Amino acid sequence: MLTHARIGDEGRTIDLGWKDGSRTRFHAMWLRDNALDDKTRSAGNGQRLITILDIPADTRISAASIKGDALEISFVPEQKTVSFPAAWLSANTYDRGEARRPGWTGEGTARWTKATMQNSVPRAGYPAASRDREVLRQWLSAVKAYGFAVMDDLPIESGALCKVSDLFGYIRETNYGRWFEVRAEVNPNNLAYTNLGLQAHTDNPYRDPVPTLQILSCIENTVEGGESSVVDGFAVAAALQAENPEGFRLLSSCPARFEYAGSSGVRLQAKRPMIELGPDGELICIRFNNRSLAPTVDVPFADMEAYYAAYRRFAELIEDPSFEVTFKLEAGQAFIVDNTRVMHARKAFSGTGKRWLQGCYADKDGLLSTLAAIEHGFKEAAE
Template identity: 60%
Template sequence: MPSVTVDPTGTVLTLATPAGPRRFHAVWLRDNAPDPETRAPGNGQKLIALRDIPADTRIAAAGMRGDGRVEVRFDPEEKTVAFDPAWLEEHAYDHPTPRARGWLPAGVETWDAGLAESVPCGDFAALQGGGAALRDWLGSLMRYGFAKVANAPAEPGALFKVVDLFGYVRETNYGRHFEVRTEVDPTNLAFTGLGLQAHTDNPYRDPVPTVQVLHCLESSAAGGENMVVDGFAAALRLRDENPEAFDLLADHCARFEYVGEEGVCLTARRPMIELAPDGELVGIRFNNRSCAALVDVPFDRMEAYYAAYRRLGEIIDDTAMEVTFRLAPGEAFVVDNTRVLHARKAYSGTGTRWLQGCYADKDALRSTHDAMVRAGRLEAAQ
């Protein structure tokens, strides 16, 4: 059974758990109080602003109730609130500061060519049925950053049904979707038979589309295999080889642009390796075709920056990093465009190769997955 103590000033509560003590500040506890005057019972949104909480909030008393909840009385409001100790443990912030720059949260797993034997894949009909099949497929997509779909309809527009599994289409200047097949005088190199270096899509957008879906309709041309590379694994390999090179790509912005259509001039200024303020690795933007002139690196660091940029490209091009597969008509794959780079091998002008692609956003994907996990926990607890 957990136990609680309060420091003499009333500003810190300590919850003793089997995993060790967890400390919480009085103002944090008050701000996160679950009572119906603080949070709306239906949706959990806060009903008060921080200005409504006294600046001198302190804990007057605390203890364990008979039902196992932690009861806390706050002064000067003289307000009593009960907390679920499991919730407190889950949301504890009293832990060591994360490690080296480029750390990854639990549940994210990096990979290389070894994943080719177990590429995450879901059957379309099973995914449409929801339940564990969809939850687990979405979980794999979040863990690895990509997943395949098999046995979807091999018909135009079917990719929207894939997006419907978890979210909504994000429309761009390319429309709700785009065609990937050979064109005469193409507006984008993606519409040729040339092989493409592994890249993230649309780095010139701000914000970048966070999910991409590619769905195969025809595939009789020789070549044209799809390939994916874990950008997080590539960035961490660079960090382990040369921390200075990693820091250069994380600390200085690159510039990306696209002006391939009349009336369109898309630009973005972001680092190739994006870190959160606490060092978490949160994103990769790598697309040599769309990289504009680099002007945000100091003169005395530019040569070293280019060496780091070159080395990251070499790591991405290493076949030991890639997973390659050929999409058959009715198959699709979904990638986290902030993490996983995708490419295709060159293909011949004979036969046909026709894919349709579209963009969506990762927040809806995460929401669908997390809501399913949450519902499962609630059902199991009943």
């Protein structure tokens, strides 16, 4: 894969050439810090065994050579030689020609709309997912890529949603309990417990950190209406950015405030933007919940009118049917949403019949870890 390795800047950098004609550069300090030898990293878990202060500040590359599918580098003043697989260098390159545009998403994130997703909702049966790692891998991979998925054939019993979270991680308990009931109540303390329709929203934006996954499981559903729907917040944010770049900038740079005080002894508050970007401009989180929005006081007076116009347009796009995917949960079905990305909603339903759902929260790191472990196991088996 590698065609040349040229040391530059008095050993501070190295320029690598590849068979496809591309070139990438690396810094000596970065390479030394990321060395793969057993003196630098634990062979058992890959954790570093040294700190940045253990690396000489004047580290340089004294020699470099291509040996098969690897690059061998010698560092001074340590007099240390380390080998880097070419595939590893290619996978970890940071020498990009152009800066990414704010709002970018990784290759593993697939944005979607009604047109692309309504007839291809990702789903799996619980019995198969619980015994077949390939079925589970496909289902977890769908959650990672699309931000939601449906699970069929769960036991029709209270607490069955825990079986979904047990497939990949742990329930995140909150003031609502280990799980919570979602059905009509008299004088409820939360609109989710009525038969009213709910606008597409993310849950609990008043928490910091926000729960990253939500599971909703159906035990009984004999009402008219009450369909569930999901909206890809990343796709909506991209549409807003294309239409109104300044509005996107305001919603992603000015914090909103959210709060909840619906039950005794609970006062939750958070200050985060509706559209959150990472330091490098990556789109990482959507927070949208009109019920929990507190007064916005962190936007300059000169920008408030434009901010509210952007907020209104964002809400209009979220309500646009072209972004909405709908389905009706039957008893023994559940769906999971990435609560940092996918908004969920519910249509109003009649007072006749019964609609009993249960919900809980979980953490995305557990899901991603389980998925990565399965994929790693499959890769090792193939090798």
